[in-house]
Amino acid sequence: MTCGQALEQIQAFGDGELQGEGQALVRDHLRACAACRRVYDARRSLVQGLAAALASEASAPPRFAQSVWQRIVAQPTSAPRTAARVRALAGRRPVRVAVSLAGLAAVVLALTWMLFGRELALAKAIDQAMRQVKSAHFTAVEGERKIEVWATPEAERVASDDGWMIAKGGQAYLFDPRARRVTITKGPLAQLQLLRGLNVLMLSARVRGQVMGEPTVAKETVTLPDGRRAIRITASGKAKVLGETCHFRGVMLVDPATNLIMSGEVTETMPPITMGEEVRQRSRVARTTHVKVDAIKYDVQVPKGIFDTTVPRGWTVVRQ
Amino acid sequence: MASERELIGRCLSGDRAAFDEIVRRYQDSLFRHLLRLAGSHEQAEDLCQDAFVRFYRALPSFDGTRAIAPFLFKIATNLWRDGRRPRLTLVGEEEMEFLAASRRPDQDILDHLEREAILRALRGLRPEYREALSLRYDQELTYREIGEIMEASPGTVATWLSRGLEALRQALEVCAKEAAR
Numbered sequence: 001m002t003c004g005q006a007l008e009q010i011q012a013f014g015d016g017e018l019q020g021e022g023q024a025l026v027r028d029h030l031r032a033c034a035a036c037r038r039v040y041d042a043r044r045s046l047v048q049g050l051a052a053a054l055a056s057e058a059s060a061p062p063r064f065a066q067s068v069w070q071r072i073v074a075q076p077t078s079a080p081r082t083a084a085r086v087r088a089l090a091g092r093r094p095v096r097v098a099v100s101l102a103g104l105a106a107v108v109l110a111l112t113w114m115l116f117g118r119e120l121a122l123a124k125a126i127d128q129a130m131r132q133v134k135s136a137h138f139t140a141v142e143g144e145r146k147i148e149v150w151a152t153p154e155a156e157r158v159a160s161d162d163g164w165m166i167a168k169g170g171q172a173y174l175f176d177p178r179a180r181r182v183t184i185t186k187g188p189l190a191q192l193q194l195l196r197g198l199n200v201l202m203l204s205a206r207v208r209g210q211v212m213g214e215p216t217v218a219k220e221t222v223t224l225p226d227g228r229r230a231i232r233i234t235a236s237g238k239a240k241v242l243g244e245t246c247h248f249r250g251v252m253l254v255d256p257a258t259n260l261i262m263s264g265e266v267t268e269t270m271p272p273i274t275m276g277e278e279v280r281q282r283s284r285v286a287r288t289t290h291v292k293v294d295a296i297k298y299d300v301q302v303p304k305g306i307f308d309t310t311v312p313r314g315w316t317v318v319r320q
Numbered sequence: 321m322a323s324e325r326e327l328i329g330r331c332l333s334g335d336r337a338a339f340d341e342i343v344r345r346y347q348d349s350l351f352r353h354l355l356r357l358a359g360s361h362e363q364a365e366d367l368c369q370d371a372f373v374r375f376y377r378a379l380p381s382f383d384g385t386r387a388i389a390p391f392l393f394k395i396a397t398n399l400w401r402d403g404r405r406p407r408l409t410l411v412g413e414e415e416m417e418f419l420a421a422s423r424r425p426d427q428d429i430l431d432h433l434e435r436e437a438i439l440r441a442l443r444g445l446r447p448e449y450r451e452a453l454s455l456r457y458d459q460e461l462t463y464r465e466i467g468e469i470m471e472a473s474p475g476t477v478a479t480w481l482s483r484g485l486e487a488l489r490q491a492l493e494v495c496a497k498e499a500a501r
Contacts, residue, residue: 008482010482011478011481011482011485012463012478012482015456015463015481017462017463017474017478042489043485043489046485046488046489046492047457047485049434049435049438050438050442050453050457050485050488051457051458052435053434053435053436053438053439053442054352054439054442054453054454054457054458055458056435057352057355057439058351058352058355058361059347059348059351059352060347060348060350060351060365060368061365064343064347064351064365064368064369065340065343065344065347067369068343068369068372068373068376069336069339069340071369071370071373072373072376234362236360249360249362251362
């Protein structure tokens with residue numbers, strides 16, 4: 001057996017897929033050839049690492065088996081014998097949907113945008129309710145970073161330890177305290193700047209209106225752990241940002257009484273940006289950001305000057 | 321622990337506990353597999369539930385001498401294929417945070433970083449490589465069983481695994497070089 005032939009079968013050998021003569025040939029070759037043996041050992045080590053990594057990934061949600069059973073009961077089957085049996089076994093236990101209140105996110109900014117204008121009664125109701133509120137305030141968690149958001153129909157302010165962004169009048173003002181610099185952008189360049197700022201939450205706000213195709217939207221009524229009822233809306237879709245496709249997936253809980261968003265979370269995946277050398281370097285790796293928001297407050301008093309775009313003394317201004 | 325054959329028999333006689341046991345045995349591995357295919361936590365959960373429902377419905381015609389895993393994973397993979405839309409091609413990337421959140425807190429930090437790197441590299445591979453690697457090294461199915469699920473010959477599965485591992489190795493090398501800079 002040549003090295004080429006051995007290497008072709010090395011993985012099947014390692015996986016125990018070879019038998020008889022084929023197995024013996026590879027085994028003998030590996031005993032005799034140090035180079036192929038090194039390849040084999042390296043491959044085995046990689047497989048072990050891969051198996052450990054795969055096994056460390058997510059598990060099914062809690063009470064999954066119970067959910068499966070509820071679905072079986074809820075979906076009458078064409079096989080009556082089974083259906084009757086299932087119903088008899090299931091009894092009359094009330095179905096209670098457990099919902100993680102882990103958070104909902106910049107959904108105010110991202111998800112309502114997805115829903116706006118859609119032929120969806122609830123989306124319209126949320127839209128209407130949102131138009132009636134004068135302000136919204138919430139904090140969000142993006143990775144380990146905390147973000148604070150103030151929003152009115154006219155302006156938004158998103159702040160974190162890295163700096164803050166104010167969007168108003170069709171322009172974005174990015175305040176970078178480390179560089180003592182304010183970058184003022186508008187249109188597509190605003191998006192570019194936001195990408196450089198690497199604040200995906202801000203990005204959410206900016207890509208509204210560029211949604212591609214029809215977002216997938218699903219809703220259901222759920223009971224929260226504290227007993228309140230809520231409408232849970234899940235939406236996913238794509239948007240174009242600087243010619244690149246950005247993927248969104250969001251979940252939000254809506255108060256059925258007021259149609260206002262209670263909390264939300266959104267996950268956004270950005271591909272590497274290919275526009276310009278600098279940006280390419282800074283965005284070389286596809287990014288996934290998960291933002292969680294809890295307890296959005298509406299019609300709160302907006303602090304004075306929160307949307308002030310005055311440039312601090314000594315800072316440079318960059319217009320793009 | 322009850323054998324699969326025994327569990328199937330009890331299921332067919334209406335024993336819900338036996339069905340729950342089957343679900344518990346396979347729920348995590350099937351969920352992870354679907355997460356890698358669908359890329360979305362919620363879609364994976366939905367598909368996973370549907371797969372078990374279909375599996376339950378198909379039990380009367382299931383050959384009890386066969387292993388459950390290939391049959392169940394075939395149902396799940398078909399469900400995913402049937403419902404696949406372009407938006408599902410992002411596969412896994414958006415789930416990093418969910419996956420990260422579900423990891424055990426006591427694992428060694430170096431292991432954690434290594435696993436993270438491997439999973440990230442895995443997400444960059446061609447879908448057939450990723451699916452085959454998941455079925456082989458997470459579910460530990462044979463080449464023939466993987467071939468049944470992916471509708472390919474065992475030889476093709478061998479090629480996908482071999483090339484997939486090589487691509488994974490190269491991606492990790494690039495990652496290590498970047499980290500060393």
